[in-house]
Amino acid sequence: MSNLVRYDPLAELNALQKQFFGDDWLSPLKGVNIPTTDVYTNKGNELVVEAHLPNFAENDVDVHIDNGALIIQAEKHEKEEDKDKKYVVRESSSSFYRRIQLPERADDGNVSAHLDDGILKVTVPLTPLPEPKKIAIKNKTTAKKK
Numbered sequence: 001m002s003n004l005v006r007y008d009p010l011a012e013l014n015a016l017q018k019q020f021f022g023d024d025w026l027s028p029l030k031g032v033n034i035p036t037t038d039v040y041t042n043k044g045n046e047l048v049v050e051a052h053l054p055n056f057a058e059n060d061v062d063v064h065i066d067n068g069a070l071i072i073q074a075e076k077h078e079k080e081e082d083k084d085k086k087y088v089v090r091e092s093s094s095s096f097y098r099r100i101q102l103p104e105r106a107d108d109g110n111v112s113a114h115l116d117d118g119i120l121k122v123t124v125p126l127t128p129l130p131e132p133k134k135i136a137i138k139n140k141t142t143a144k145k146k
Contacts, residue, residue, distance in 0.1 A: 035051060035052045035053055035054075035096055036051075036052045037049065037050070037051045037052070037072075037098050038050040039100060041126070042123075044126070045125065045126055045128065046123050046124060046125050046126055047102065047103065047106060047123075047124040047126060048121065048122070048123055048124075049070060049072070049098075049100055049120075049121070049122040049124070050119055050120065050121050050122075051072055051074075051096070051098060051119070051120040051122075052118060052119055052120075053074050053096060053115070053118055053119070053120050054118035055076070055094075055118065056074045056076055056096070056115070056118070056120075057076075057115075058115050060074050060075060060076045061073070061074045061115060061120060062074070063111075063113045063120070063122055065102070065108045065111065068101065068102050068104075068106075068108075069099050069100060069101050069102060070098075070099070070100045070102055070111075070122060070124065071097075071098075071099050072096070072097070072098045072099075072100075072120065072122065073095075073096065073097050074095065074096040074097075074120075075093070075094075075095040075096075076093060076094050076095070077093045078093070102124060103126065105126050105127045105129070106124050106125075106126060106127075107124070107125040107126065107127055108124065110125045111123065111124050111125075
């Protein structure tokens with residue numbers, strides 16, 4: 001009697017996901033939380049980017065536009081010295097980077113950014129799309145009279 005094993009085309013992909021994001025003790029990214037970033041349009045006249053950056057302060061975050069792309073960077077370093085504990089210096093750092101290509105109609109001169117309760121909200125106004133131009137349709141007899 002032979003055992004049939006069902007082929008799973010996604011098994012290798014699932015294994016890679018577990019290696020990077022799972023509880024595998026060999027994973028170099030174990031315990032890393034990747035912050036959520038939402039990008040959407042609001043009423044069609046502005047692009048909104050919301051980055052969830054808990055524990056970052058305003059001076060930890062840099063927002064700028066470079067070559068038609070919105071760049072959001074955040075970096076935080078903490079250093080703690082405690083003579084009552086066994087270690088001399090305890091250091092930790094966390095960072096965040098997102099690059100979002102802006103549409104051609106982005107008004108990059110009027111971008112605003114606010115950080116409230118760990119959520120960075122960047123608003124990019126969009127110039128209105130031109131109104132479609134209506135073209136009158138004429139028949140042959142109407143066109144010859146003019």
